[in-house]
Amino acid sequence: MNSVPKLLSRRALPSKITSVRARSLALRTVSLLAGLGLWQLLTTLDVELWLRFGRLPSATDVVSAFGARVTADAYWRDLGSSLTRVLAGFALAAVAGIATGVALARSRTVSDLLRPLLEAARPVPAIALVPVAILLFPSNEQGITAITFAAAYFPVVVSTRHAVRALSPNWEEAVRTMGGGRFRVLAGVVLPGALPGVFGGLSVGIGVAWICVIAAEMISGEYGVGYRTWQDYTLVDYPGVFVGMVTIGALGWLTSSAVELLGRRVTRWLPQDDAEKGARA
Numbered sequence: 001m002n003s004v005p006k007l008l009s010r011r012a013l014p015s016k017i018t019s020v021r022a023r024s025l026a027l028r029t030v031s032l033l034a035g036l037g038l039w040q041l042l043t044t045l046d047v048e049l050w051l052r053f054g055r056l057p058s059a060t061d062v063v064s065a066f067g068a069r070v071t072a073d074a075y076w077r078d079l080g081s082s083l084t085r086v087l088a089g090f091a092l093a094a095v096a097g098i099a100t101g102v103a104l105a106r107s108r109t110v111s112d113l114l115r116p117l118l119e120a121a122r123p124v125p126a127i128a129l130v131p132v133a134i135l136l137f138p139s140n141e142q143g144i145t146a147i148t149f150a151a152a153y154f155p156v157v158v159s160t161r162h163a164v165r166a167l168s169p170n171w172e173e174a175v176r177t178m179g180g181g182r183f184r185v186l187a188g189v190v191l192p193g194a195l196p197g198v199f200g201g202l203s204v205g206i207g208v209a210w211i212c213v214i215a216a217e218m219i220s221g222e223y224g225v226g227y228r229t230w231q232d233y234t235l236v237d238y239p240g241v242f243v244g245m246v247t248i249g250a251l252g253w254l255t256s257s258a259v260e261l262l263g264r265r266v267t268r269w270l271p272q273d274d275a276e277k278g279a280r281a
Contacts, residue, residue: 039059043057056242081221082225085144085224089213090148097201101157102190105160106164122158130147133146134220143220144213148212159201163193163197166197195267199266210255213226217230225251229241
């Protein structure tokens with residue numbers, strides 16, 4: 001008798017998830033449209049209370065400038081340059097950061113050797129490394145990629161170290177009891193168990209990487225969205241500046257969403273309520 005309500009509940013779950021997703025999409029759309037409408041209203045009416053909205057381009061001006069930019073080859077070249085720099089630096093930071101975080105958490109010797117250096121370097125903003133990168137690397141391209149790497153590296157290291165240390169020792173003991181060695185413990189317990197924390201650091205790292213790559217392009221870049229945005233500002237092309245800002249925001253949102261989606265796919269084995277997964281999607 002108890003199986004009937006459970007069966008009905010399982011059949012109703014897909015419709016519940018669809019309803020949650022539809023409501024979430026509607027709220028996001030309303031929020032975006034409300035923000036654009038407020039922007040258009042404040043700039044059209046030249047509102048100047050404390051903030052001087054009358055000096056900003058309107059939403060329609062930015063849309064018009066955006067339409068003109070996307071038809072030019074220079075826009076896509078800049079977009080490709082920034083995306084390549086971020087992905088290259090982030091990929092290197094993900095590999096090195098995960099390896100370093102696991103080593104710090106699993107080895108007292110590695111922790112004693114590396115942690116003082118990492119803790120001394122971590123508070124230094126990655127964008128402050130621009131002069132060093134200019135002197136150290138033979139090209140601006142390599143220097144900007146290195147700055148992006150430094151920006152994403154530390155969030156990944158810290159989150160991975162905390163995630164590995166938070167694992168229950170019972171899992172490792174169970175594997176060792178069944179004859180598993182160090183590699184088996186690492187591959188079967190440590191890395192899978194730490195994945196949620198690792199992807200949390202990756203999500204933060206990709207966002208910080210975008211902040212630093214745009215700033216680095218403004219200072220020493222030859223191409224890229226940050227470089228083009230700064231050029232538009234110096235030429236008093238304010239709609240172009242906002243086109244750059246919108247492009248940066250869209251790229252950051254897409255890459256962060258891709259990392260989060262990958263994290264949800266990889267950690268599907270975790271016990272989670274299906275309705276909650278649908279609400280976060």
